[in-house]
Amino acid sequence: MTGQDPAVRQPGDDPEERDPGLARERTSLAWLRTAIAFAALGGTVLKANILTGAIIIAIAPVVWQLGRVSRSRSGPADLPRIGATQLFAMAVAIVAVALLALAVAIFGPADPGALRRR
Amino acid sequence: MNKVHRSWRSRLSDLLPQSVAQDAGGTEPDPRFTFANERTFLAWSRTALALVVAGLAIVQLLPPFPGVPFGRHLLGVPLIALGAVVAVVAYSEWVRSQRALRRGEPLPRSVMPWILSFAITGMAIAAAAVLLASAVR
Numbered sequence: 001m002t003g004q005d006p007a008v009r010q011p012g013d014d015p016e017e018r019d020p021g022l023a024r025e026r027t028s029l030a031w032l033r034t035a036i037a038f039a040a041l042g043g044t045v046l047k048a049n050i051l052t053g054a055i056i057i058a059i060a061p062v063v064w065q066l067g068r069v070s071r072s073r074s075g076p077a078d079l080p081r082i083g084a085t086q087l088f089a090m091a092v093a094i095v096a097v098a099l100l101a102l103a104v105a106i107f108g109p110a111d112p113g114a115l116r117r118r
Numbered sequence: 119m120n121k122v123h124r125s126w127r128s129r130l131s132d133l134l135p136q137s138v139a140q141d142a143g144g145t146e147p148d149p150r151f152t153f154a155n156e157r158t159f160l161a162w163s164r165t166a167l168a169l170v171v172a173g174l175a176i177v178q179l180l181p182p183f184p185g186v187p188f189g190r191h192l193l194g195v196p197l198i199a200l201g202a203v204v205a206v207v208a209y210s211e212w213v214r215s216q217r218a219l220r221r222g223e224p225l226p227r228s229v230m231p232w233i234l235s236f237a238i239t240g241m242a243i244a245a246a247a248v249l250l251a252s253a254v255r
Contacts, residue, residue, distance in 0.1 A: 023153040030160040048178050068191040080175050084138035087159055094166050094205035096244055101170045102198050105177040106191065 031067025032091075035060045038097070044099060048108040052100050059093055066090065133210050144220030155215050162208030162230065166201040173197030185255030189248040193241065200237050206232060 039060040046053025169190045176194035183189035
């Protein structure tokens with residue numbers, strides 16, 4: 001499947017063709033960005049509810065590891081082994097975090113400044 | 119037509135990781151395509167997280183709208199719910215695209231633009247209504 005028609009494309013046109021590892025690297029960077037997004041959400045929640053925020057921030061390194069685990073032992077030429085399990089876990093984590101955020105939004109302090117004014 | 123008549127339960131069970139792993143039809147696609155599909159899922163995941171952050175920030179950080187007691191919740195809660203929906207749809211689209219890639223079929227059409235454009239239009243109308251209601255008062 002990796003082979004391209006040599007009549008259409010010269011080998012080496014696309015740097016990725018020589019090294020599919022670049023696609024792998026971009027993907028692990030995408031995992032890292034997603035982990036950072038989790039941490040940012042945790043930081044926002046932290047302001048309203050310290051425990052909930054800490055739980056969400058703790059998810060961030062887990063997400064990062066999730067991206068590494070899926071292909072840590074394969075060399076650059078191997079086929080990636082990305083289980084549906086990892087991505088399913090991600091979707092479940094986001095829904096759980098959204099529910100936590102919903103609880104904080106509805107039951108938390110309406111305005112963090114209001115805590116001090118009270 | 120078969121697809122139309124399948125029950126919700128069987129469609130949902132198709133999305134579970136076990137059934138995805140058991141579905142070995144087709145051949146393993148070019149790894150770059152697999153990576154690209156995964157990155158698309160991750161990009162939608164970040165979009166979902168950004169929606170949750172935005173909803174939370176509206177409720178937590180904005181000062182209350184004068185005269186519209188639930189204005190902030192009206193705008194923030196749907197955004198958070200939209201984040202959860204986007205995460206679930208992103209996963210189901212990843213499953214569908216990966217299946218199509220394995221079988222060499224054309225990629226399925228994404229429902230995400232439809233969901234996002236309707237939701238954002240709705241949010242814009244709600245935001246305008248809340249602002250107008252608090253300005254009129």
